[in-house]
Amino acid sequence: MPGTGPKDFLCITCGKRTKPDRRRFIAGPAYANYRKHFKVFSCKDNDVTCIKCYSQFYRKSKCQANRYEDNQEESENQLSESEDVYEPPAKKQQKTTSIKSPKIIQLPITLAGKSHSSCCVCKDRKSKFQTLSTENRHKAFLSTGHLLLSGARCCPTHIDSDGSLNEQAILHFKSLSSSSTTFFNKTELLALITDIRSIALKNENLRIDFDNKNTLKDSDFLNLTGITKENFEDLISHVKSIRQTKNRSIRTCIALFLVRLRTGMSYRMLSTLFNIGKTGIRRAIATARKELSINFTPKYLGFQHISRQDIKDNHTRPLAKELFGNEIENPVILVADGTYIYIQKSNNFKFQRRSYSLHKNRPLVKPMIIVSTTGYIVSVLGPYHADYKNNDANIIKHNFKLNMEQMTDWITEGDILILDRGFRDAVDFLEEMGVHSKMPSFLKKGQKQHTVEEANSSRLITKIRWVVESVNGRLKLWRYLANVVPNTQIPHIGDDIKLVAAICNKYKPPLNSGNQEDQLLAAKMKMLASKGNALYERVAEEKLDRRIAAWKNMDSENVVKGFPTLSEEELTNITVGVYQLKLARSYTCEHLDEDGDYIIMLNDEIQDILRVKIQSRHTSSKLYLLWIEYGPAVIKGWYCQCKAGARVVGACAHVSSVLWYLGYARYADSVRNVKNWSMYLEDAFNVPEEIEDSDSEASCPEE
Numbered sequence: 019m020p021g022t023g024p025k026d027f028l029c030i031t032c033g034k035r036t037k038p039d040r041r042r043f044i045a046g047p048a049y050a051n052y053r054k055h056f057k058v059f060s061c062k063d064n065d066v067t068c069i070k071c072y073s074q075f076y077r078k079s080k081c082q083a084n085r086y087e088d089n090q091e092e093s094e095n096q097l098s099e100s101e102d103v104y105e106p107p108a109k110k111q112q113k114t115t116s117i118k119s120p121k122i123i124q125l126p127i128t129l130a131g132k133s134h135s136s137c138c139v140c141k142d143r144k145s146k147f148q149t150l151s152t153e154n155r156h157k158a159f160l161s162t163g164h165l166l167l168s169g170a171r172c173c174p175t176h177i178d179s180d181g182s183l184n185e186q187a188i189l190h191f192k193s194l195s196s197s198s199t200t201f202f203n204k205t206e207l208l209a210l211i212t213d214i215r216s217i218a219l220k221n222e223n224l225r226i227d228f229d230n231k232n233t234l235k236d237s238d239f240l241n242l243t244g245i246t247k248e249n250f251e252d253l254i255s256h257v258k259s260i261r262q263t264k265n266r267s268i269r270t271c272i273a274l275f276l277v278r279l280r281t282g283m284s285y286r287m288l289s290t291l292f293n294i295g296k297t298g299i300r301r302a303i304a305t306a307r308k309e310l311s312i313n314f315t316p317k318y319l320g321f322q323h324i325s326r327q328d329i330k331d332n333h334t335r336p337l338a339k340e341l342f343g344n345e346i347e348n349p350v351i352l353v354a355d356g357t358y359i360y361i362q363k364s365n366n367f368k369f370q371r372r373s374y375s376l377h378k379n380r381p382l383v384k385p386m387i388i389v390s391t392t393g394y395i396v397s398v399l400g401p402y403h404a405d406y407k408n409n410d411a412n413i414i415k416h417n418f419k420l421n422m423e424q425m426t427d428w429i430t431e432g433d434i435l436i437l438d439r440g441f442r443d444a445v446d447f448l449e450e451m452g453v454h455s456k457m458p459s460f461l462k463k464g465q466k467q468h469t470v471e472e473a474n475s476s477r478l479i480t481k482i483r484w485v486v487e488s489v490n491g492r493l494k495l496w497r498y499l500a501n502v503v504p505n506t507q508i509p510h511i512g513d514d515i516k517l518v519a520a521i522c523n524k525y526k527p528p529l530n531s532g533n534q535e536d537q538l539l540a541a542k543m544k545m546l547a548s549k550g551n552a553l554y555e556r557v558a559e560e561k562l563d564r565r566i567a568a569w570k571n572m573d574s575e576n577v578v579k580g581f582p583t584l585s586e587e588e589l590t591n592i593t594v595g596v597y598q599l600k601l602a603r604s605y606t607c608e609h610l611d612e613d614g615d616y617i618i619m620l621n622d623e624i625q626d627i628l629r630v631k632i633q634s635r636h637t638s639s640k641l642y643l644l645w646i647e648y649g650p651a652v653i654k655g656w657y658c659q660c661k662a663g664a665r666v667v668g669a670c671a672h673v674s675s676v677l678w679y680l681g682y683a684r685y686a687d688s689v690r691n692v693k694n695w696s697m698y699l700e701d702a703f704n705v706p707e708e709i710e711d712s713d714s715e716a717s718c719p720e721e
């Protein structure tokens with residue numbers, strides 16, 4: 019009960035009883051000013067003041083300090099006579115700080131830099147001084163425990179190029195004894211705490227922190243995890259069974275795994291960035307992988323996660339429907355291809371043989387990806403070994419035979435699979451299953467070039483098949499899948515690539531959903547595919563590939579006359595694809611390069627046809643001839659000797675490049691070059707002339 023204790027705590031000033039949380043003991047040195055103010059000259063250990071009287075004193079002393087600034091120094095000095103005074107003498111410094119509260123808090127901190135006329139480090143008075151910035155003073159305080167006062171100066175020799183004190187100066191402060199104490203007032207302490215807090219916060223931001231929603235920008239999220247902040251929140255909402263540990267939160271756990279996949283960073287790097295030990299990182303990744311594989315991936319990937327109707331209605335490009343589908347059967351059109359995940363060389367020789375791809379000349383594993391024509395990933399199966407027994411044809415057969423993900427129930431008779439030539443041994447098998455496969459035609463023995471029909475229909479297929487390459491490229495944006503995966507991780511490659519695929523399905527837009535022009539394009543492609551190549555026949559009849567003398571190289575005197583100007587749109591129309599146009603730039607740069615073999619030839623007798631000799635992209639010794647027929651405003655036809663050069667549905671890369679150069683780039687103001695990186699490399703063949711003897715100039719390569 020109150021009042022039964024040894025003493026009621028009565029305020030020494032007003033005499034009222036004080037509650038325990040509303041009283042202060044005034045015996046200590048910190049209350050010297052208070053005692054002085056109320057003229058309490060003797061006091062016992064138990065003497066207290068109430069808060070009301072104390073704040074009365076506090077307000078008064080504050081007012082005084084403000085009103086009588088001139089007296090302040092004096093009174094301060096008087097008040098703390100016995101202690102170390104760090105304020106400079108009144109004469110030299112009148113207005114450094116206006117003291118707002120009494121200096122009553124004693125702390126074992128040493129101050130330096132009182133004097134502005136001497137160096138705070140070496141006390142030298144002669145040389146020119148530099149004033150330290152607030153930031154650098156606090157830096158020094160953090161590392162040495164010596165507080166440098168505002169306006170502290172030192173010789174330029176103690177300062178590093180970034181304005182902070184150099185190592186020697188820091189060592190000097192560290193060597194000083196720090197036994198002395200200083201009295202601070204509330205304002206000073208508050209300022210110091212605020213400054214130190216801001217430094218602490220700044221350092222906090224240097225670490226990657228996924229727990230605080232505001233420390234990372236949206237672009238940081240995208241760079242580090244491959245998905246936006248919003249996506250990340252959504253992903254987290256799928257997590258059901260991960261528990262928070264003392265080392266990391268659920269968010270950090272998932273983020274760690276995503277960062278690992280997106281950046282391909284090693285455990286050691288992650289450990290540094292997240293400030294979590296390597297074992298902790300490994301455990302977190304295993305936990306996150308397990309969790310997402312159970313609660314996220316199956317919802318957004320696999321034959322059973324989506325209906326046939328959904329694929330037909332929402333994930334099929336109109337162009338594909340027009341080219342390969344038909345109204346009555348309305349089949350599902352899918353594109354399948356094997357992809358590669360590189361792994362390390364194994365010391366287990368049997369495994370090394372089975373995982374070695376002769377095609378790529380390195381060890382790898384092969385997941386099979388099956389996508390819709392818009393690039394929506396229906397399923398990722400495998401991964402498989404990489405030896406000859408595991409070619410694409412055998413893999414797809416295996417997928418069907420094992421009825422993975424109950425795919426044979428999902429895929430029904432009449433569905434179409436668009437494939438590349440690697441699947442040709444599976445065509446009969448698929449046909450037996452009722453699945454029609456479409457693949458670009460392949461050259462028969464002794465055949466040098468595809469017929470016009472073959473080349474045309476191949477183009478229809480590659481136009482649709484292309485999307486699977488884009489999906490592959492998108493998956494490889496998660497660097498972990500593009501890098502060499504450590505062999506200890508082989509058991510998890512399947513889960514990892516499936517998760518990335520599920521993330522793409524859930525959070526990324528379709529790669530190509532087609533547009534209104536798809537139907538027009540389809541009609542045009544179908545129409546072209548039914549036509550022959552007239553120029554091809556003319557070349558054969560008139561033997562335009564012979565008669566070398568009649569064809570003159572184009573140069574400043576021999577210019578192409580009347581070649582039509584083509585807009586980028588017209589070009590894309592002719593080539594039926596952007597890919598060819600991209601290649602066109604490379605070819606053309608080679609042409610513009612002195613060494614490039616890209617010779618445009620004209621024939622006086624044939625005004626409307628030009629002939630071009632071009633170097634193959636793949637083998638530098640292989641040369642092709644191509645012909646382009648043109649009228650005043652129109653390109654009438656083309657034919658190239660390369661494998662796919664006879665087609666009229668689009669043009670091969672060679673024809674595209676010549677059209678691009680003559681019809682567009684010649685007139686465009688600035689054509690962005692494909693960089694020739696050779697200029698950054700040394701060439702042992704290229705020896706400066708000075709070293710050469712003057713009589714050996716014949717053997718010296720021309721600059």
Ligand SMILES: [Zn+2]
Nearest residue numbers: 029032068071
């Ligand atoms: Zn009182």
Ligand SMILES: [Zn+2]
Nearest residue numbers: 137140142173
């Ligand atoms: Zn100095």
Ligand SMILES: [Zn+2]
Nearest residue numbers: 658660670672
């Ligand atoms: Zn060609």
